Amino acid sequence: MANKILIYGANGYTGKLITQEAKAKGVKVEIAGRNEEAIKALAKETDYPFHIIELAETNKLEQLLTDFDTVIHCAGPFSETAIPMVEACLKSKTHYLDITGEIWVFEDIMKYHEQAKASGIVLMPGVGFDVVPTDCLAGYLKEKLPSGNSLELAFVGSKTGMSRGTAVTMAKNISKGGFIRENGELKNVPLAYEVKEFKFSHRNQWCMTIPWGDLMTSYHQTQIPNIKVFSGASLKMIKKIKKYRGLKFLLGIGWIQKLVRNKIENSVTGPNEENLQSGKTYVLGKIMDDAGNSFSAELITPEAYFLTAKTAINSALKLENANLNGYLTPSQAFGVDFILEFEKVERIERA
Template sequence: MNGRLLVYGATGYTGRLVAQHAVETGLDVVVAGRDPGRVAELAGELGVEARAFDTTDAVEAIKDIEVLLNVAGPFRDTARPLMDACLDAGVHYLDTTAEFATFTLAESLDERATRAGIMLMSGTGWDVVPSDCLALHTTRRVAEPHKLTIALRVTGGFSRGSLASAAGIEDLGTLVRRDGELTRLEAAVPRTFDFGNGPEECLPAPMGDLITAPKSTGLGDVEVYLGTDSGFTDTSDGPTADERAAGHYFALAEVTGRDGQIARSLVTTPTGYTFTQLSSVEIARRVLRGQVTPGYQSPASAYGPELATTIAGTTIVDLD
């Protein structure tokens, strides 16, 4: 691995976790962001190079970089200019977004990225690595898969940046995939799912899986649900190390075949920030090793369902 990884937004809560782990993994890391003082301070702590630049002036700053990992939310402000810069500079682009619009943006740039020979991948963290890998795993268990349903259960506190990224999710309404098309339902009808501790109520949610799951599985009928107790609790500067180490997150996938066959599988992971720290660096490491498919890719379309279980503390269990 001779290439360099630039972590943009490295001074934020998630960015700092990711940058630290990337350095510990032995990657050649550059930390970057908008604030010269904060970026220089972090670079000094980690013993790496610092670069301060605005997203609108990124092309010159990244020309010697192999992979850019964007951890700077809200991604509605940073994703487009950084994707454009990567396409112009020939740099592979990754981000840790959970914002629906960022997934649709990356998908829309597929042809341009393919021509440029670079890979665009949004959702290299808990959104959407475990659920995307689980979706492909479960789909492969059904002879003639037709419909995919994903349910997510998350708990715990969130950083200021994560809450900013989550703002406006209600405005998207109730979205599902029907025959390959995004469709807005008139009403959000709840369903119950069992993540291992009895039935829990979940509501349809406009998550990135509505974009990534069709890419990875080829299915045109997709629904995503979020547990109703999956609240966004403000912990200001983000969860402590002890809080990150406590508990688990869950995703359940249900695939229905054309013959009525139903397969269900469950993925259990560390809490979201811990998983994101590990998974985003693992994906960056693979890209630096040349494991790249040009164009827009989801985690599972690029690296298969096994990617999730390479992350420490992550298991997939077939329920039926």
């Protein structure tokens, strides 16, 4: 019997892209979410069966999931939504995939590793741009230099925007500051803690450290103890972040969070169709060891959200014939060349 896939949060920006990708590939899925009007509209557009359900409806959710082999969870912020879905999946014996990039969500889900093995299911957060390309690149670099104990990852998009869900997640977590991994431990650092210029294949770009999921996933799969992740940013933006980072505690206050969230929900929509189709994302990686050896490579991929739709659906499909269980990163499950299975993805070894 074919792998039955449920897309939860299908009406959100990225969830809708994933649903449309499934339709384009001829993959039979069902969709679900709590927004009845939006889910019904998407079901009418795609002719997919639908379910209206809230994560808080625990028994109803578990019962629904028993009919599916895999759920692609797209409803963020995942710090609020991931664990209820994971716990339902453990009881229903349904593989769990999501598209989070939040550090602490990866850590929280890792704690269910033994329970997932016992249930015979896979827990695989981060099957979108967060973190498939960087996870595959980190594993590839570790294979090239097994003695490596320091890793730098950096990425920048040529034409990209931010979805409403991503913006809400960033606003929710900004009060926590930045993070790097140092000597095997997560270290809390200021926002834009380190700033440096990277030479991508299309241009030089200033980048700043960010609290990206690979601080968890790359460490989990490679055990590299020192990891920094950088994202492209203008010097003007970096200057603003440094200027206001002392006020980050304000975004931890409930009523201010609510104001920011409302503003985001009324103004942020995500990349437009032209940028989705024509945009590119560039990912650089460098691994180093104590002897002064290093190895670098670059990935060139389609636009981040465009790629997410493809990696999420393909991850779900690949689980159909895979004898896997427990917590896994994408490259642990599918190999470091998984990212190369997608059109218009190129990996270049750098001098």
